[in-house]
Amino acid sequence: MSAGTAPSPTVVAALPQYEIGAQIGHGGMGVVYEGVHRPLGRPVAIKRLPHVLAEDVRMSARFEHEARLLARLDHPHIVPVYDYVQSHGEHLLVIEKLDGGTVWSASTGRGLTPSESCAIALAALSGLHAAHGAGVLHLDVKPKNLLFTAQGALKVADFGISQVVSEGATLVTHGGQVLGTPAYLSPEQALGNPLSPAADVYATATVLYELLSGRLPFESGGGALAVIQRHVHQRPRPLTEVPDPLARVVMRGLERDPQARYRNAETFAVDLAGAAAEVLGPDWLLRAALPVHLAPQVAAASTRPSGRPSVPRETLDIPVRATAVDLPPPARLDGRTLLPAAGLLDRPKPARWFALAAVVAALVAVALPFARPGRDLPVLERDLSRPVVVEDAVAPARLTVTAGGFPLAEVTAVPQSAPAAFELPGAARWIVGGAAVATVEAGDRRTEYSLRPTEHPMISVMGVGGAVLLLFTLAYLESLLRSLRRRQAGAAALVASAPLGFGLGVAVWLLPSVLLRHEPTPLPALVCGVLGAAAAVCTAVATRRAAGPAGR
Known part of the structure; x- marks a missing residue:
């Protein structure tokens, strides 16, 4: 994230009532500046949306409609929209400025306890469910889009932008850069299939998996398209860092088939709250110390009494730090030709x-x-720890033992033994297992036997x-x-x-x-x-x- 870049003159001209400061963030969906509304003295964040919105009349109209929907969303866990301006070729979204950092910075910095992670997920699901009820999908839920206020309340940012820009599909550049974050992408979104609230459920489950375990459900190597391939074709790695009741809920949220997943955010939240109460104890939300606005059924599940804790009490509040994965930066829309990722994904071939x-x-x-x-040979079944006696031979005689064509021993008969007796070397005695070929040469006579130890073959x-x-x-x-x-x-x-x-x-x-x-x-x-x-x-x-x- 870069900071300190001054806004362009067109941005300043489009917002005369605002004092606009330096750039405080950027990503695939636009650039963010800090600002102050002069008449009210209210700090704000100003998101400058990609120029592709201004260049496409149809897309511009769609986002104006989306902005109206977002402005009507009044929920404690959604970043409020104060204003939307189209002027001087700019599309600017004025939103609340949050100074508490992001879930990403908290999880990779001090770390988050399991209680805090579950509370963050419940807060995000609460905001998502309200947005879904208003007809808005997020489609880019990730730790960097989950922000804290200075008082520690969590709010979801950047609703609807991805849906308008990409029309719900995952877009890539000719060079393979992905618009958005492939690590949190639902399979149906990657394939360009019809989308529902289950897509945001998948992304939220991925975030929660990462917060609880410190790692992502899939390997992150091989580039953005390879990461998307894994989400589409593979099953996520099991979540072994938390007890089964909690892991089972998270893994259901990560099902590849949307029909097998939680179909809306609230049903996911109910099961998550109940599992957290079972695993972490009925007072887990109090220990999380994170203000969360919950629907009645979710609140009831979050305090469900547990007969016995699933993990020892002393392990409940150990922070987990997420690993900072070095993923490719998101593609910038300006000046790029974008293609649907579904057309570039390799389908499994018949095998x-x-x-x-x-x-x-x-x-x-x-x-x-x-x-x-086997060959029809006379059998010598002998205890190889003792001399091998061959009744049909008399000294002087020579014994050769082979197995698989490899010679194991070549010895002469014990002097003056009748019948002939052969003392095998120690190594040969231990090597011979089920059977070996014993060739006895006495005078002009040469006879082959199947030498079988009396000991067990193993x-x-x-x-x-x-x-x-x-x-x-x-x-x-x-x-x-x-x-x-x-x-x-x-x-x-x-x-x-x-x-x-x-x-x-x-x-x-x-x-x-x-x-x-x-x-x-x-x-x-x-x-x-x-x-x-x-x-x-x-x-x-x-x-x-x-x-x-x-x-x-």
Whole structure:
């Protein structure tokens, strides 16, 4: 926010009864100057609306009608409109000047307690409900538009401006700048769908979520359009910082479908007041020390007795500081060509064929270890902690143990043992799990056996290694897919899914082979690895297509 810029001569000429001071704020919907009404000596704020209003006759007429509606709104939680002037090519809205700062400055500065946050939301909902009853939607509710008086009362500012300028749709520039604040935007507003009070309910729930948790419901990276994409296509992160009764009310206010959301501000306020009383105690509004004008049913709910507090009393009044998110500045209307954001939002692409391919590859990989029969070899079931005795061989003889084509041990028979006995090295004893191939060479005779330890297959490197590999690859794949669903990862995630899938396929081959005491052979392992890689890549592609790109 910049300050100190002097008003233009046309602004001064349009308001001869006012002494106009320096600029005290600006945003996508106009510039604000401080001023004083000379005859009354009353401090005021003067909002200079975008020049696009003066250039479009139809829009100018609509805003004049809107200004009349706003001037008739007389509510303790709405910034009153004192005057509206169209002169010298300027559109100027004269409103009450509030000196208590904004909810944004309070939440990112000293922080707000849960009681204060809920009281702020009730005050905002009270003002919004009155405006909705008069036929005015706000469509730009955010912490910077919630202002405090010097006495600490909250008032909602900037009613109706966004609705007139954009006709309810979300507008962007060719460069991707968004008119308005995408972090608090309802999905239906982003898509240019018909709007109702539920759009302001969504924005208020987003503000309350941020005040209670110190963070926004969605990730803020990737630019303004990516933020809008998340509001349209994703579910918000759960609100875990407050007890369930309060979190449940806030999350209902954030439902993507307006029909599943609170349809008006007052029903939201009733449930919020009741949940706050249940969680924070029936005296929570007194502790908030914030003057709030409530409808009778909301006031009754706010003092609802609670059988037992949901959180310990000593934690009720700990301030929460919101994180100052570095979002792109809002687009300025002057000299910009604006387009509906709905036309630039990427729609999810069909992903069913990739999902089907992933399922087929995964099923074949899982079935392969069970369907493949083992070789018909004589079985040596032995306790590997002792010498392995082979009745059909006599010393001198040599024993070679392999698993999956990899040699594990090569030993000669214990001298003068009959039948031949072979002492395996310690490492080999712990590696062999379900089965290994034991090749005995005695003279000109060479015989292969299926060597199976008497111990449980999982008490081995092969058994434990297969389980660890399975869990490791599953965990990393799940994390990768979650990033794709949230649009936090791009094409690199598809590449990374291939080796993870290959490892998963090998684990899917190894673990059943160990448990079924099948001989592990390399070719089926390779086939299962390739199938696992194919399943992982197809799943990643399907997830990415369903979620849409990470942003432009």
